[in-house]
Amino acid sequence: MADTKIRVVIVGAKGRMGRETVKAVLHDPELELVGCVDRTLNDVAVSAILGHEANGVKFSNDLLKTLIDSKADVMVDFTTPTTMKANIDKAIELxxxxxxxxxxxxPEEIANWDQLCKDRGIGGLIAPNFAIGAILMMRFAQQASRYLPHVEIIEMHHDQKLDAPSGTAIKTLELINQERQAVQQGNPDEHETIAGSRGGEYEGMRVHSVRLPGYVAHQQVIFGGLGQTLTIRHDSINRESFMPGVVMSCKQVMKYEGLIYGLENLLD
Amino acid sequence: MADTKIRVVIVGAKGRMGRETVKAVLHDPELELVGCVDRTLNDVAVSAILGHEANGVKFSNDLLKTLIDSKADVMVDFTTPTTMKANIDKAIELxxxxxxxxxxxxPEEIANWDQLCKDRGIGGLIAPNFAIGAILMMRFAQQASRYLPHVEIIEMHHDQKLDAPSGTAIKTLELINQERQAVQQGNPDEHETIAGSRGGEYEGMRVHSVRLPGYVAHQQVIFGGLGQTLTIRHDSINRESFMPGVVMSCKQVMKYEGLIYGLENLLD
Amino acid sequence: MADTKIRVVIVGAKGRMGRETVKAVLHDPELELVGCVDRTLNDVAVSAILGHEANGVKFSNDLLKTLIDSKADVMVDFTTPTTMKANIDKAIELxxxxxxxxxxxxPEEIANWDQLCKDRGIGGLIAPNFAIGAILMMRFAQQASRYLPHVEIIEMHHDQKLDAPSGTAIKTLELINQERQAVQQGNPDEHETIAGSRGGEYEGMRVHSVRLPGYVAHQQVIFGGLGQTLTIRHDSINRESFMPGVVMSCKQVMKYEGLIYGLENLLD
Amino acid sequence: MADTKIRVVIVGAKGRMGRETVKAVLHDPELELVGCVDRTLNDVAVSAILGHEANGVKFSNDLLKTLIDSKADVMVDFTTPTTMKANIDKAIELxxxxxxxxxxxxPEEIANWDQLCKDRGIGGLIAPNFAIGAILMMRFAQQASRYLPHVEIIEMHHDQKLDAPSGTAIKTLELINQERQAVQQGNPDEHETIAGSRGGEYEGMRVHSVRLPGYVAHQQVIFGGLGQTLTIRHDSINRESFMPGVVMSCKQVMKYEGLIYGLENLLD
Structure with a gap:
């Protein structure tokens, strides 16, 4: 029943996450690739660039036309934060x-899109991280903070990453903050002899961002207690790790209304 | 209301865990130290050996007499596996x-004591690990195994430890095994050029025991998936980390009937 | 001066390490790709399979003919241990x-090839690991063992790896064994309740091999001392990490006679 | 030959490091404990406070008098940075x-004491870390930075520590800086959404300080390269780990003139 497949347009399809998504969508029996958008390519067969069959889909640099012509159900976007905002607006409008x-x-932008999605009667998802292991890490971190409220986060990423801390780290801090009782961490008289050594501060918790070649996307959440530490660590070494989560999201957004932030909210 | 305090006898009280327990029981307002047993000492004031006040309690090398004379509610035992078995029998009988x-x-011994406890209308607890961080590690490991069934355990302990793998590792394997779908791990054609390199095998999972000076009690549970790993690690660096769990156990055993194996089963 | 380039034949060129080597050789100005051998392909352009220009080189399934016709200086071989042995013999003979x-x-095989290389007046290299970080790890491990003789190794690899422990682990054990004073590790009375838990044994040291999806090639060498541990860890997440070492080796084997085992012996 | 023993005064002897040093000096056959200074105690037997024999030595709160009366060769000082400065001045003067x-x-203070020591014809040592494993970590880090110049440091300490980063971290950065070629690390356009997330900056390298209960003194030096990372980690879990270094220092300062900064400079 080809007409029941979920029709997917991929934006930023020539990028690294985009390429993996093209492959993943092509391989999933419930999804159908109906459009690939990339600002650098127009009227070029996907197969010519990515080296594999792609249902005859061509790259386009015109997002609006592609969204309309393709009769897409879902738009997967792996471009840049700035570009995404306009893209999300366009998609929801359609x-x-x-x-x-x-x-x-x-939070204001997310709340706004949530309302727009509800007004249109559609679902949507923004996720800082599509790796199931990362989602479990966040869930466990939230639970552990009830019993062990002293916590710091170290996240390590490749050295070309622009923002610090990572979105996953920020999300983890937010989740912990929902559960954790307020606690004074560290020595009240501590001082930095090199500014920034103690990391970034979020509601009394500290976060540290390491950037080195050889890393991909990694995070440790460390809880300290009397005579013990508990460490929850996720290592993601390539973009394959995100695809089960992306594919699941394309299917789940068909089933609810409003914009969900965070893959963990799609799990039971 | 001194008569409502829980009366505690500590066996193996001169040992390292025993000493910490003496301190912990003395400091807890709901517990009362009423006896200390150690095979090497008789009629010696606890304060003379451990260097702190102890309610006038003396060491005795006679367990049975101490249990009876002290009108104890609870017997905490940190002796050796062999000695413990007889001690548990005596305590339950009384x-x-x-x-x-x-x-x-x-499992047979545990089931037997469970029945004996029920027959006497009392509670009991045997725990391989009293550290709350370790309990959380096991809980999270069990949950993660539903989503990421490929798993191995590495535990690291001080180099004087006798048994391998540790009780915590075995307990973790058992807990995972309750949740994890059967999965063929590793390459079916793998072979060891040094026997034992691949560790111990339990229901398809592997366990590795490291023994070095400088370690105390540590464990990592590592889950592998496509392009990612999730690691849950607990580090316990001294016996203080166990005391909140021991104290909690002394209080909880007053509230149920039967023998519980594992501190996690005392948590909600 | 094209005629001064080092002429390289790659065996197992369609495999994963082979593909990376093809790229690396093509990109290095001092190396020239003159042949690609793979048992599954004959008379097929490299560019057709690997998707990039390759000097017009074709895959051949005939090693001997390729070695002779190409006038190769160097044969890079990433096939299988069994195949390699015959290949090394052929190459040295030519x-x-x-x-x-x-x-x-x-050791006997290596000593034999060393002699054959010397007889022919050529160099050769067999390396379990081409990653410079791994070489440094082994060097530091060897040095540390002089001061901290209690040591264990944990190596982690992808779950399709056939042999355990890894060649890098074995090499590390050998190197440490050259420096480390004999020491009795662990408790002489320790016993395994699950056979193999304490890992493989090599000259009193223990080695543990973890195999999980999500790992590529990783190793920790852990030294224990009074109240402290020193851990030297190498993580290799893709085959790119090996290419600087492979390229360096192709150049260095032109400069000496005999067969060297281990990339570290090419460093100053 | 009791008169050839090295005569040691310990300042801050009631503190945690001081207590360990008292034990270590008492146990070493080449050292003699001749004085214990603590600002909180006067004319009290060491044995009364520390619970073990101490040659009849008494605590004094008068440093100058103790240094003079004891005819000390060496003053071991584990007080506070502010107090130490005056103590070092007094000791050298005597x-x-x-x-x-x-x-x-x-550096100016160290250079000044170095000159004063030389003027008096005596040795001296200031060390941020007395653990041999930490010294090896620093040495290896310095060596690795020649080959892998991209590096960050994460140090973890107990949550009552006052200064960040730790002295060991600063020393490590200085040592690496002597060897490492200048390299632009990270993305030139990176930005922090939480200030301090990227840690402290020292000559292009980043340093991160974690402070949690359950930690004692730990450090990781992480090197990143194409597809790989090399991590050198030291974990110190109690003060015993420092004693071999303290004892060695008491003996070595008898053999040279000038003030040495860093235990590594006492190793061959």
């Missing part, structure tokens, strides 16, 4: 569900 | 609740 | 320098 | 060799 991997959106 | 930190008891 | 990434060769 | 565990002295 009744197409956005599935977006990014960080750096404000 | 209607005194055993709180025992050990590993290496068989 | 005066072509073997650069081989593998483990599992015996 | 021709007594300072062995001081601290951080936070300026």
């Amino acid at each position: 009744g197409i569900r956005p599935v977006v991997g990014t960080t750096g959106m404000t | 209607g005194i609740r055993p709180v025992v930190g050990t590993t290496g008891m068989t | 005066g072509i320098r073997p650069v081989v990434g593998t483990t599992g060769m015996t | 021709g007594i060799r300072p062995v001081v565990g601290t951080t936070g002295m300026t």
Whole structure:
């Protein structure tokens, strides 16, 4: 029943996450690739660039035309934070569900899109991280903070990453903050002889961002207690790790109304 | 209301865990130290050996007499696996609740004590690990195994430890095994050029025991998935980390009937 | 001066390490790709399979013919241990320098090839690991063992790896064994309740091999001392990490006679 | 030959490091405990406070008198950075060799004490860290930075520590800086959404300080390269780990003139 497949447009399809998503969508029996958008390519067969069959889909640099012509159900967007915002607006306006991997959106922006999605009767998802292991890390961190309220986060990423801390780290801090009782961490008289050594501060918790070649996307959440530490660590070494989450999201956004922030909210 | 305090006898009180327990019981307002047993000492004031006040309690090398004379509610035992078995039998016979930190008891032994406790209408607890961080590690490991069934355990302990793997590792394997779908791990054609390199095998999972000076009690549970790993690690660096769990156990065993194996089963 | 380039044949060129090597050789100005051998392909352009220009080189399934016709200086071999042995013999016989990434060769085999290389007046290299970070790890481990003789190794690899422990682990054990004073590690009375838990044993040291999806090639060497541990860890997440070492080896084997085992012996 | 023993005064002897040093000096056959200074105690037997024999030595709160009366060769000082400075001045003036565990002295202060020691013809040592494993970590970090110049440091300490980063971290950065070629690390356009997330900056390298209960003194030096990372980690879980270094220092300061900063400079 080809007509029941979920029709997916991928934006930023020539990028690294975009390429993986093209492959993943092509391989999933419930999804159908109906458009690929990239600002650098127009009227070029996907197969010519990515080296594999792609249903005859061509790259386009015209998002609006592609969204309309393709009769898409879902728009997966892996471009840049700035570009994404306009893209999400366009998609929702057309009744197409956005599935977006990014960080750096404000609570106001998310609330606004949530309302717009509800007004259109569609679902949407923005996730800083599509790796199931990362979602579990965040969930466990939130639970552990009830019993062990002293916590710091270290996240490590490749050295070309622009923002610090990572979206996953910020999300983790937010989740912990919902559960954790307020606690004074560290020595009240501590001082930095090199400014910034103690990391960034969020509601009394500290976060540290390491940037080195050889890393991809990694995070440790460390809880300290009397005579013990508990460390929850996720290591993601390539973009394959995100695809099960992206594919699941394309299917789930068909089933609810409003914009969900965070893949963990799609799990039971 | 001194008469409502829980009366505690500590066996193996001169040992390292025993000493910490003496301190912890003395400091807790709901507990009362009423006896200290150690095979090497008789009629010696606890304060003379441990260097702090102890309610005038003296060491005795006679467990049975101490249990009877002290009118104990709870017997905390940190001796050796062999000694413990007889001690647990005696305590239950006298209607005194055993709180025992050990590993290496068989399911049959545990089931037997469980029945004996029920027959006497008392509670009991045997725990391989009293550290709350360790309990959380096991809980999270069990949950994660639903989503990421490929798992191995590495535990690291001080180099004088006798048994391998640790009781915590075995308990973790058992808990995971309750949740995890059967999965073929590793390459079916793998072979060891040094026997034992691939560790111990339990229901398809592997466990590795490291023994070095400088370690105390540590464990990592590592889950592997496509392009990612999730690691849950607990580090315990001294015996203080166990005391909140021991104290909690002395209080909880007053509230139920039967023998519980594992501190996690005392948590909600 | 094209005629001064080092002429390289790659065996197992369609495999994962082979593909990376093809790219690396093509990109290095001092190396020239003159042949690609793979048992599954004959008379097929490299560019057709690997998707990039390759000097017009074609895949061949005939190693001997390729080695002779190409006038190769160096044969890089990333096939299988069994195949490699015959390949090394052939290459040396033809005066072509073997650069081989593998483990599992015996000291006798290595000594024999060393003699054959010397007889032919050529160099050769067999390396279990071409990553410079791994070489440094082994060097530091060897040095640390002088001061901290209690040591264990944990190596983690992807779950399709056939042999355990890894060649890098074995090499590390050998190097440490050259420096480390004999020491009795662990408790003489320790016993395993699950056979193999304490890992493989090599000259009193223990080695543990973890195999999980999500890992690539990782190793920790852990030294224990009074109240402290020192851990030297190398993580290799893709085959790119090996290429600087492979390229360096192709150049270095032109400069000496005899077969060297281990990239570290090429460093100053 | 009791008169050839090295005569040691310990300042801050009632503190945690001081207590360990008392034990270590008492146990070493080449050292003799001749004085214990603590600002809170006067004319009290060491044995009464520390619970073990101490040659009849008494605590004094008068440093100057103790240094003079005891005819000390060496003054070991584990007080506070502020107090230490005056103590070092006094000791050198009296021709007594300072062995001081601290951080936070300026290069100018160190150079000044070095000159004063030389003028008096005595040795002296200031060390941020007395653990041999930490010294090896620093040495290896310095060596690795030649080959892998991208580096960050994460140090973790107990949550009552006052200064960040630790003295060991600063020392490590200085040592690496001597060897490492200048390299632009990270993305030139990176930005922090939480200030301080990227840590402290020292000559292009980043340093991160974690402070949690359950930690004692730990540090990781992480090197990143193409597809790989190399991590050198030291974990110190109690003060015993420092004693071999303190004892060695008491002996070595008898053998040279001038003030040495860093235990590594006492190793061959």
